Amino acid sequence: MRLSWYPATLVERRAETPTVATLVLRVPGWPGHLPGQHVDVRLTAEDGYSTQRSYSLAAPDHGAVLEITVQALGDGEVSPFLVEGLVVGDPVELRGPVGGWFVWSPVSVAGLVDRVLLVAGGSGVVPLMAMVRARHEAGSTVPMRLVYSVRTPADVIYADELDRLAKEDDGLEVLLVHTREAPPGSGRPAGRLSADELATLAWPPADDVRAYVCGPTAFVDAAAAGLVRAGYHDAAIRTERFGGE
Amino acid sequence: MGIVTPGFRGRRSEEAAELPPGQYLTSDFPVLSAGPTPQVDLDTWTFTVTTEGYEQTTWTWEDLLALPQEHPTVDLHCVTRWSKLGTTWTGVSLDVLLEDVETAADFVLVHSYGGYTTNLPLEDLLDGQAWIVHELEGDPLPSAHGGPARLLVPHLYLWKSAKWVSGLDLLTEDEPGFWEQLGYHEYGDPWREQRYSGD
Ligand SMILES: Cc1cc2nc3c(=O)[nH]c(=O)nc-3n(C[C@H](O)[C@H](O)[C@H](O)COP(=O)(O)OP(=O)(O)OC[C@H]3O[C@@H](n4cnc5c(N)ncnc54)[C@H](O)[C@@H]3O)c2cc1C
Numbered sequence: 001m002r003l004s005w006y007p008a009t010l011v012e013r014r015a016e017t018p019t020v021a022t023l024v025l026r027v028p029g030w031p032g033h034l035p036g037q038h039v040d041v042r043l044t045a046e047d048g049y050s051t052q053r054s055y056s057l058a059a060p061d062h063g064a065v066l067e068i069t070v071q072a073l074g075d076g077e078v079s080p081f082l083v084e085g086l087v088v089g090d091p092v093e094l095r096g097p098v099g100g101w102f103v104w105s106p107v108s109v110a111g112l113v114d115r116v117l118l119v120a121g122g123s124g125v126v127p128l129m130a131m132v133r134a135r136h137e138a139g140s141t142v143p144m145r146l147v148y149s150v151r152t153p154a155d156v157i158y159a160d161e162l163d164r165l166a167k168e169d170d171g172l173e174v175l176l177v178h179t180r181e182a183p184p185g186s187g188r189p190a191g192r193l194s195a196d197e198l199a200t201l202a203w204p205p206a207d208d209v210r211a212y213v214c215g216p217t218a219f220v221d222a223a224a225a226g227l228v229r230a231g232y233h234d235a236a237i238r239t240e241r242f243g244g245e
Numbered sequence: 246m247g248i249v250t251p252g253f254r255g256r257r258s259e260e261a262a263e264l265p266p267g268q269y270l271t272s273d274f275p276v277l278s279a280g281p282t283p284q285v286d287l288d289t290w291t292f293t294v295t296t297e298g299y300e301q302t303t304w305t306w307e308d309l310l311a312l313p314q315e316h317p318t319v320d321l322h323c324v325t326r327w328s329k330l331g332t333t334w335t336g337v338s339l340d341v342l343l344e345d346v347e348t349a350a351d352f353v354l355v356h357s358y359g360g361y362t363t364n365l366p367l368e369d370l371l372d373g374q375a376w377i378v379h380e381l382e383g384d385p386l387p388s389a390h391g392g393p394a395r396l397l398v399p400h401l402y403l404w405k406s407a408k409w410v411s412g413l414d415l416l417t418e419d420e421p422g423f424w425e426q427l428g429y430h431e432y433g434d435p436w437r438e439q440r441y442s443g444d
Binding site: 042051053090099221225239 | 246247248249250251253254255257278279280281325359360389424427441443444
């Protein structure tokens with residue numbers, strides 16, 4: 001089985017925050033994927049120069065229509081182009097699905113993992129959102145708690161949808177942690193998510209809890225170490241590191 | 246050539262020519278692992294080679310440091326597409342560690358603290374191609390990068406260079422490791438862009 005490159009066409013762009021956009025791509029022949037998996041995106045310039053980056057799939061499998069959510073990094077080669085430069089109708093190439101470890105789906109683990117803890121830093125929420133959405137679409141009641149660290153209230157990706165799902169979906173909790181600027185009336189002053197605080201926001205470690213931690217590398221390292229200190233077993237924690245310092 | 250995306254120019258670097266296909270240069274040292282970083286105690290650290298006949302040879306931390314040390318300067322290529330050039334390590338060549346081990350095995354399954362495994366042909370560990378390293382740029386290897394000690398096999402994608410290494414099983418039949426079972430390539434040559442199974 002070889003992962004092949006698929007031609008993809010941008011069919012819709014949704015602004016999520018001032019620096020983040022969701023790209024909806026039509027990919028004929030897409031073989032399907034699990035929540036948590038990612039694709040490799042390849043961009044080729046007119047002179048043949050090409051480069052690739054990985055992007056998590058933001059939605060569960062919906063056939064030939066895929067969603068990725070990209071954060072523009074100021075000096076980045078690819079992400080600012082995807083967020084601002086790509087126009088509806090433009091082609092790119094995709095390869096995948098990639099990654100069989102950082103996955104959760106409401107079907108495959110029934111009875112094995114009873115509670116799912118999601119810990120996101122910034123754009124690390126993307127593959128976790130695919131899990132939240134998969135749970136919603138399946139009508140699953142598996143307890144799921146998302147601890148989501150963002151800089152400011154304006155940086156919350158999927159803000160309205162998370163708000164709505166947290167109200168509508170039984171057993172889904174969304175806990176926002178603001179690092180630079182807290183919303184008015186928030187009881188918590190803005191500041192980094194410390195290991196101690198994470199220990200209070202996470203469920204106490206238990207055999208039926210599995211944690212998925214995703215975001216910039218430094219965030220993932222700190223959060224995963226925090227969970228270990230709180231008593232989580234290594235084997236109960238799955239991580240996806242997006243890179244960066 | 247792939248499908249051209251209008252308006253995309255990209256940023257070409259001078260060094261691009263030295264890099265394997267699909268890689269880009271970074272000066273950071275990103276981290277890729279499947280879970281949290283295990284904490285390994287030097288007092289109880291061991292490295293064990295187990296042959297196909299279950300003969301074991303074990304080195305303690307002191308044993309490792311007492312062996313001849315080398316200082317390879319190598320380029321690293323991660324399957325997540327970054328490459329980092331000219332990193333200098335300190336460690337013991339696998340040629341030294343395997344010198345007195347009697348084996349007819351062709352394959353190796355590498356084990357790590359924390360349960361990670363990866364597989365590769367034995368010949369890729371020999372002839373000055375691989376080390377058990379414990380220093381990076383002259384400092385003790387940070388745990389995030391695989392300390393106290395990791396395998397270093399720089400001619401293959403970095404997931405083959407198992408962090409927190411605890412031992413090698415010498416096998417007569419190939420056995421897939423952690424990422425290899427999850428669809429990554431069984432060999433992982435960056436110059437042939439062997440990222441995923443079947444590449
Ligand atoms: C498995 C996987 C899944 C990913 N999923 C997503 C996703 O869903 N959404 C998304 O926006 N990104 C995701 N990324 C990150 C993405 O692949 C790119 O690394 C990112 O978009 C930067 O690419 P660039 O070309 O714009 O920047 P580059 O030109 O490659 O880098 C520019 C600068 O940004 C720094 N940098 C690179 N990556 C990051 C980062 N993640 N955070 C902070 N600084 C960084 C670099 O060190 C460099 O200094 C994922 C990465 C991996 C490995």
